[in-house]
Amino acid sequence: MKNNNLKYITIFTISGLSFVLGAFVMKAVDRTPITVPIVLEAQKISNFNFSPAQADSMLNYLDARSKDYQELRALKMPNSVVPSLTFNPIPQGFVPQDKTNGFVLAKTAPVKLPANKDDLAFYTVRQLGELLRTKQVTSVELTRFFIERLKKYNTRLLFVITLTEEYAMKRAAKADAEIKSGHYRGILHGIPYGVKDLLAQKDYKTTFGAVPFKDQQLNTDATVITKLEEAGAVMVAKLTLGELAQGDVWFGGQTKNPWDITRGSSGSSAGPASAVSAGCLPFAIGSETLGSIVSPSTECGDTGLRPSFGRISKYGAMALSWSMDKLGPITRSVEDCAIVFNTIHGVDPKDLSTIPASFNYNGNGKDLKGWKIGYLKASFTNRSLNYKNDSITLNKLKELGAELIPLEMPKIPATAVGLMLDAEAGAAFQDLLLNHREDGMVLQGKNAWPNTFRWAQFIPATEYINASRARTLLVQEWYEQLKGLDIYVAPSFSSNLRLTNLTGNPCVVLPNGFNQRGRPTSITFMGQLFGEGKLLQAAGIYQNATDFHTKHPALNF
Structure with a gap:
């Protein structure tokens, strides 16, 4: 690169x-x-x-x-x-919301290994991390479990380009040895994960999902992969993306939505969204330039974080748009997004577009009293969008104590x-x-x-x-309009999507219900620039007051 x-x-x-x-x-x-x-x-x-x-x-x-x-x-x-x-x-x-760094996770009840190990498929990163920390399961067992699920469901869902099995099993064995010796690196230690196959890892091909690059092998490791490996996470797969980061069709076919395999998973982070939704990975790294985390996360019912531009190094990633590309996690919960983001964000001398900024997250909030939350009024009254579930979301925010303030799009x-x-x-x-x-x-x-x-x-x-x-x-006009707000919310598919990919603002997309056909719908929580701390806190409070993220596809195929 x-x-x-x-x-x-x-x-x-x-x-x-x-x-x-x-x-x-x-x-x-x-x-x-x-x-x-x-x-x-x-x-x-x-x-x-x-x-x-x-x-x-x-x-x-x-x-x-x-x-x-x-x-x-x-x-x-x-x-x-x-x-x-x-x-x-x-x-x-510009005045950043977060003045200092801090990372506090919510207190959690003890986690026990389920009687049916298949239930591990839909455990969160936090839960799996507790099982590893308390030595109720090993990384080798967990890695093998998810590799087998990837193999089983890939035949129908088409979300894997390359299984990194040999590499993963060595990494898992190393993680187990370190945990056993008391060298515990943190929540991601021993956790299997996958990456969209536009991130380079020197031992495997990086295909960009496209025929012209399907035999390409880059002699470098993406900074995001390096950071996750340093945290002890275990890469088990290079996952599909629509060719050159567009849609869900790649040189091996179309990646499918686990909720309805007659549909594609959307894209371009097609494989990460589908694999996480199907319980084949606890989390995966996707990318977004103009909707590529938001759209497949919506289609597949995941929770995804598109960070502020410049928050996460893109070194070792395919460049589509140098001024718009962003990398971020696709997970089962807002808390998991916070955990992964806390590991991979930061300035990188190899990527001159990275920008220093604090990240202050506290997951212990119970309500939104005192929060000023904007909403794009015109989008919420557009009945061609997902009007019913989005309106219910606004009501839930009011119930949680938030003051809702209407917003207009810039001119x-x-x-x-x-x-x-x-x-x-x-x-x-x-x-x-x-x-x-x-x-x-x-x-x-x-x-x-x-x-x-x-x-x-x-x-x-x-x-x-x-x-x-x-x-x-x-950028300037939108910053001025958002002054005084903690966050704002918007329908996932509205003019806001293009706007904020241009301004660089972060968002969390998360499930907010189901449509008449039983497929997931979503809402986007939008943050101030570099405001991932408050953004994730608010999204987490809302998510914990609902149960949509706990649902998963039946996989009857």
Whole structure:
């Protein structure tokens, strides 16, 4: 993996297009139709060789993007607005919620080994950690148990790319020896886990879920994996992701939802969400750029944490968008998210985008009295969303003592700002186009990455920079609107999802009921920037007042 600064510079490989493509874009503004011949002529500037069919697939998107450019220009930003070229989400005047570090877990009753060991499948990390600490079970036994479940259910759910069995059993034996000798490292010591297969581990392939990379082996360990190994956790599997972090379809098929195997698990953290939901792993590491923890966690009924941008090192992870990628845990409970996050967050000299910030968590809260919690009013009154369960969530927050305060979305056009993701992704995987390797990917539709990568080559550098400047305004405006609030809540699938992936705010997605078909629904608890402490506390209090996270699929297949 290259230094982050060097990787970021590759974004501007498209800049050579801007002086010519300005006229190309203006044609769309003047409503002159963008045609296949125009695209085929324009591509010569950057030495591409798209087919007429590929060019035709781009036309709708090129036309739509020209409208986004107009929205950005209409902002008439003054020269003083700076672009976020090396993205730092900290707004002017920022005051963090957490002033000091602290990590206090809730008191827990003694945990006993169940009479039926199959019940261990749905124990939390905290519970399994207690069994290991008190030597009621060994890491070797637990690791073997979860490996066997992964093998059993993978045939139908398709959530594993590579089992790291030999490596895991050695790690588990080492954990047992350390615990036996009194060298107990903490709650994660001896706990099996899996990672989305965009995180490098030098002993195994890192496939990105995509045909062009299915034999790739990177000679490095991702910082997140290193931190978990130092805590004594045991990696047992590299898990599926939709190819190049989009959706749930990878080169081996479609990862399924354990609640309904006629459906995909959603993505792109498809394997982590499915495996945890099915009781095949206690926790897994996923990633999010634009919904890839929130969406599969919702589909599969998990609890997932998408941290603030810059909280967790991305060293050793596939880059899709240098200014939007984030890594985070997918678990059974909010408390488990806090446990894993406490282990993997922090500044990393190998990732210059990491930002120092305190994390102060106390899991002993019983109610939300005195808390000021915002809610996106328009989203909660939109009956096309999950209106019933989301409304019940608001009522539960009131019962717990919270003061609810309505919020409005900012006026800056987040969708237009989002072109930054497409430009960065198009730069990150430009080499696929130059070598025509994108043709080997499974999905080739208009909404799939190959087509996005193609038309991203026609985003002028000037428009990328202006989108970045608008993002600076967006970050500042949202910070000002959230002042005085402890947290806020939002439906999981609303405009808030794009907004907060751009601003860098953290969220916890957790189950809040079931729909008419018996599948899980979710709600997102949103935090202030670097406010994971209060965010996890509030989400935990709500979750402990409900039982949705204790439900699990029947797995009758």
